[in-house]
Each structure stands twice: as C-alpha cells, then as structure tokens.
Amino acid sequence: MNLEELEQIAESVRQENAKFDHEINVCMGTGCLSQHSDKLKDELVKAVEAAGKNAFVRRTGCMGLCAAGPLVLVDPEEILYQHVGGKHTEAIAASLGGNPFKELQCDLREHFDQQVHVVLENSGHIDPEKIDDYISRDGYIALVKALTEMSPNEVIQQITESGLKGRGGGGYPTGLKWGTVAKATGDIKYVVCNGDEGDPGAFMDRSVLESDPQRVLEGMAIAAYAVGASKGYVYVRAEYPLAVARLTNCLRDARRRGLLGNGICGTTFNFDVEIRLGAGAFVCGEETALIASIEGKRGQPKPRPPYPAVSGLWGKPTLINNVETFANIAPIIRKGGAWFASVGTEKSKGTKVFAITGKITNTGLVEVPMGMTLRQIIEGIGGGVPDGHKFKAVQTGGPSGGCIPDEHLDIPVSYESLIQAGSMMGSGGMIVMDDTSCMVNVARFFIEFCMTESCGKCIPCRAGTAQLFTLLSRICDGSGTMDDLDLMVDLCGTIKETSLCGLGMTAPNPVLSTLRYFKNEYIDHIVHKRCAAGVCNIKAPVEVLA
Amino acid sequence: MPPFTPPPLPSDDKRWKIVNGTMRKNGFARHALIETLHTVQSSFGYLDDDSIRFVARSLRVPLSQAYGVVTFYHHFSLKPPGKHTMTICTGTACYIKGTDKLVAAAEKQLSIPHGETTKDGKISLMTARCVGACGRAPVVLTDGELVGQMTGEQMIEQLERWAVE
Secondary structure (H helix, E strand, O other): OOHHHHHHHHHHHHHHHHOOOEEEEEEOOHHHHOOOHHHHHHHHHHHHHHOOOOEEEEEEOOOOOHHHOOOEEEEOOOEEEOOOOHHHHHHHHHHOOOOOOHHHEOOOHHHHHOOOOOOOOOOOOOOOOOHHHHHHOOOOHHHHHHHHHOOHHHHHHHHHHHOOEOOOOOOOEHHHHHHHHHHOOOOOOEEEEEEOOOOOOOOHHHHHHHHOHHHHHHHHHHHHHHHOOOEEEEEEOOOOHHHHHHHHHHHHHHHHOOOOEOOHHHOOOOEEEEEEEOOOOHHHHOHHHHHHHHOOOOOOOOOOOOOOOOOOHHHOOEEEEEHHHHHHHHHHHHHOHHHHHOOEOOOOEOEEEEEEEEOOOOOEEEEEEOOOEHHHHHHHHOOOOOOOOOEEEEEEOHHHOEEEEHHHOOOEOOHHHHHHOOOOOOOOEEEEEEOOOOHHHHHHHHHHHHHHHOOOOOHHHHHHHHHHHHHHHHHHOOOOOHHHHHHHHHHHHHHHHHOOOHHHHHOOHHHHHHHHHOHHHHHHHHOOOOOOOOOOOOOOOOOOOO | OOOOOOOOOOOOOOHHHHHHHHHHHOOOOHHHHHHHHHHHHHHHOOOOHHHHHHHHHHHOOOHHHHHHHHHHOOOOOOOOOOOEEEEEEOOHHHHHOOHHHHHHHHHHHHOOOOOOEOOOOOEEEEEEOOOOOHHHOOOEEEOOEEEOOOOHHHHHHHHHHHHHO
16 A cells, blocks of 8 residues: 555545535444434435435444434535434435525534544544545545655654653553554564543544544554554443454455554554453553453453563553544654644644533534633533523543532643642533532542542552542531541542542542542531532431530 | 364354354454443343353463453453343433433432342343533433433433333
C-alpha cells in the first residue's frame, strides 16, 4: 500500500457516492440501535426505492445526540432528523430534493457549531464496518506517511510538539511516554490500547470504537512504528459487544488491505493487533492492573516504578495509551504537531470528547476545544437543565473526580483548572445534577463504587473506603455527628496519601469536593435531620426532652 | 521432560470443543485463562467447579489462581442464570435518573435481592456497573438487549410477561 493506492481507493469510494443525489446516514451506535435503527435503515432503503429517489442509505456510527435518537442525517443538505421511527420513512424519502420534513427536523446549530471535531471527525459520516469509507476520508495517509517519509524519532517529535496529553485522565504527555518506550532496551516491545472504560457515566471510548475503529488502529500502528513494537493489544470491556464486533471486523479488513501484518506498505515494519476482553473490573483501567489482566491474572496494580514503559507486559517495554489518545494520532501526523498545538490552552492542547449525561437537555457526546468554559458546554452545547429545575453541580472525572458547583462553572476546561477546582479531567464523563440530587448521597454512591471496586491489595483503599462508606451511610440516614465530618476529612487524607494506585489516591475526591462546596447539605443531614432533595431516607428525629 | 498433553474433555458435550478451541488457538498458554473463562461462560452461561478445574488443568494454572481470577472479576458467575435475565444499569447517569427505584421495584416484584435468581429458575435480577449507554439513562438489559429510558411500569410489565411464560 502506498499513497497512490490509498488515493485510488478513496477516489473509487467518492465516485461510488457521487452516483447518488443524496446520502441518508442512519446512526447505528449502541444508543440508536437500542431503538432499532437497524430496522429503520432497512425501511428507509425500501421507502427510497418506492419513492423512486436516487439516494444511498448508509449505516454510520454515533452522531452525538443519543437522547434524540434514532438520528438520521441527510447529506449533502445536512438536515438532521431526530426520533425517527418506521412511520416517518416515507415522508423523509418524499422530502429528498425538496423541503425538509419539518416535523422531525432537529435544529441545533448552537449544539453543533461550537464543537470542534478531531477525534469525532468521521463519526456519523462513515460506515464503521467499511475500511474504504475510512480511507476515503484521509484514513491511513498518516500511517503511510510515517512509514515511508518519517523516522521513528520524527514521529515522536511531532507528537511531542503537538502537546498531546493522555486522554485517559492522567494527562501524562504522550510524546514523553513514547520517547521513554522508544529508548527502552528490549528485543520485544508492546503497544496496548486501554479501552477499559470502567468510569460509570462515560462512553467516549465505546463510541469511538463503534464509530471509527480504524482510526484507533492507525494510531496504534503509528505508535508501534515510533517505539519499535511489533505486537499490539486492544483491551476492551466485555460490556461493549458492539465495539468488540466492529473492532474484530476492522482488524480483519486492515489485514486484508495489508495495513496490518508483515511488511506493511512494503517496508520492513511488522505489526499485528489482538483483542483482549475485560471482565468487569474498574481497577483494570489502571495500567499495571490492565497488564496483569492481559497476562490472565487478577487485575491488581503493582507499585511503580518500574513503569510499564520500561517493564510492562511480560516484563517487556510497553506503551499504554487510551483509545482517545490513539484516535488523535493520525490527524497530528497528517496535519503536523503545530496544527494540533494551535487548538486549546497554553498547557492543555487540542480537543476533548465529553459524554454529557444526567439532568441535561442534549444528552450525548460532544467534542470541544480545551479552554472552553464548563458553562459554555453545559448551558450552550448541552442546552441546560430541563423541566424548570435548577442546576446544582457537574461531576467530572467519574469516581475519581469531584462535583463542581454553579459558581465555578466559568473555569476553562483543562487538566490544570479542573484539578484546581477539586475535580479532575478524567476520561471525559460529565454528569449534570439538578436540585433533585442530594450531594451527600452522591458522595456515598461514588464511595460505594470505589469500595466494591477496590482490588483489596492495599489497606488504605480496601479498609478506608469501607469506613468512609459507613460514615456517609450514617450521615445519610440521619445518625451522623459533626465529629464524623472531621473524621472523614482525616480519613480522606490518609487514603489519598498512602494508597498504591490511582483508584485509592483519587477515591476520596467526591467526598472532599462535596464537603468543600456543599458542606451545608452535610450539616442539614446531621443537625437538622433533613435532606433538601428528598433523596435520603432520614429516620424521624429523636425527640429531645427538655 | 515429556511434552504436555492436555486432559481429556470432561464429557462429550460439544460445547467443550469450543472451549478447547479457544485454548488451542492460544497454544494452551497460561495467559489465555481469562479468554478461556469467557468462552466457558458464553457457552455454558456460568462457571462451575468442573469447568474451572478443566480449564486450570489444561492451561497448567494452579486451581487457586483460576478460582482467584473467577471471583475477582464481576463478569464471571458461579451460579447458573435464570431462563431470563433483567440487568439494571446502576452507573452514575442511571443513578441520577433514579435507577435505585427500578432496582427496589424489581426486588419487590420478584421477592429476591439483586444478584439472585427466582426459586423457579425463571428470572435472574442483576445490576451492571454502567453499560455505556448513558445517553439513554436509565437503562436496563432484558436478556442482553438494551432498552433505554426505562420506566418502573415498563419493567414490571416485562417481568410479569416472563413470569407467566
């Protein structure tokens, strides 16, 4: 495969598409598929035929607005229809070439215009199960360019220049990590893609793997070339069957096209990828635990150093990056590190995909440049809190993050500012809560999660989260005391400072951040035996005899 | 040292051949433990003592390690599932949208705590840690099929349909 051959494939796809006057893209991500968008696609094909229109109906990945599904996008007019059902197919087919079918038309310029799509540039535009569709949108140009025109060092240099940081939440500079693995000595090296998106309320990785799997694979292949690896693993959650199926399909196609395997693009570079299924353990998102899991062991983290970059999978130098990090690689190589660095803030470059869920109008997936304020994301793109309720807090970073109240919504989204606000970037889950959520109960929810997901290896995490859970349960049922609050702060400090891995080190964040911003709710529960949101089941206060 | 010969299949049930296939594909390497257990669970629905012993012997993994792995990961189940399974997602987005009420309603309807199967073996009630369909919260899986924006009434109706089957 070389650049000319890629261009030939792209040209033939474009010619094929040009035969049609219209393209009808039907979203077939997990969200829309749960509403039978596969049947909808078949019905649209029939309706188009019956109406005698010259249109092509395509299966695509996620279009972002999951709550408004099933979604249908008509190109080249760029008309988006929401909540499309079987009964609407005739009307949509009839409207082709004329006025849009107003009843279902979704006009959300504010939602889409403020977004910048880099990772999601193909999502909703290509058929995720057709490699040629990906190639027709500049796919694999970056890999061919890297292999034939650049040295491994030049690739790493571009990544370093781009300022890309790990999108799994840690925010470690990607270029630096690649450099370390490249310098590590060893005959065998591995590249691992972390798709163990255990963070509840986040589905960016699932969506990327379902909508544009080739992009992740291309990123991994470029990484393998840069660090000198010949074998890769994608670790995906077993809870994501569609992502696994599309990824399997994508590996097969890439092998057929000679973009995986031995002697890729006529060079001496060999690379192949295997899929490994997770088995439902949140801690496996931690890199050393993930490695243990690939080795067929219990997913328990190891002390670092040695870092996986030096001694990882089977003791060999291993590069581990998140799905979204790999998805950013191809555009960086194609357009240059400087281009990527021109987007975002001084220290956090590029864009970030967020999954906005909870009490918000436009639930779904968005991609915004770093530096956009939380308020712009929630009130602008997200459309604010529905049903006349009042915004209370946004939770970022999952069980490792914190809750950010209204008065801090004007902070820009970046790794540094979110940590300053007592939360963290995390993998990109953003859960909006309104006045019907009790923040004490939310803290208890997250601690319960960390308690059950703690691997049990180190005591502060295993025992500490259980004690925190007891204390929070006491406060929730109205039997807590003010001393408990001090005890919790003390305990949080111990867990944070003495735990072995990221799970324990960040587990207290939801408690600390709610204590920082919503202490009045804790006091309400303890002193006034009252839960303003009406979530906690507080026992009737004991009458104190005078 | 004589070459290793894997133990014979536990019975002539065809599903063991599928399990054996996974191990052979991985060259009976120890690291194929989780992969193989996945195959056992998808073929048999759960993992029992016999299957864990068979896999451990075939891969030359200590029984303690095999059992440790099975009990460490939530995905693996040591109990046979009911004829139907209702899995309620309890991820953060679903929790904010009141999934705890769904769990309570289902537990009341079936008179079992979550994680259990009804006495007649008809329905298992499970919870999941986020299935990644947060955009459609609250979400349940009815026999593995994802249903979004679930209401209590809809869920009870489904459970009643299963109960009278």
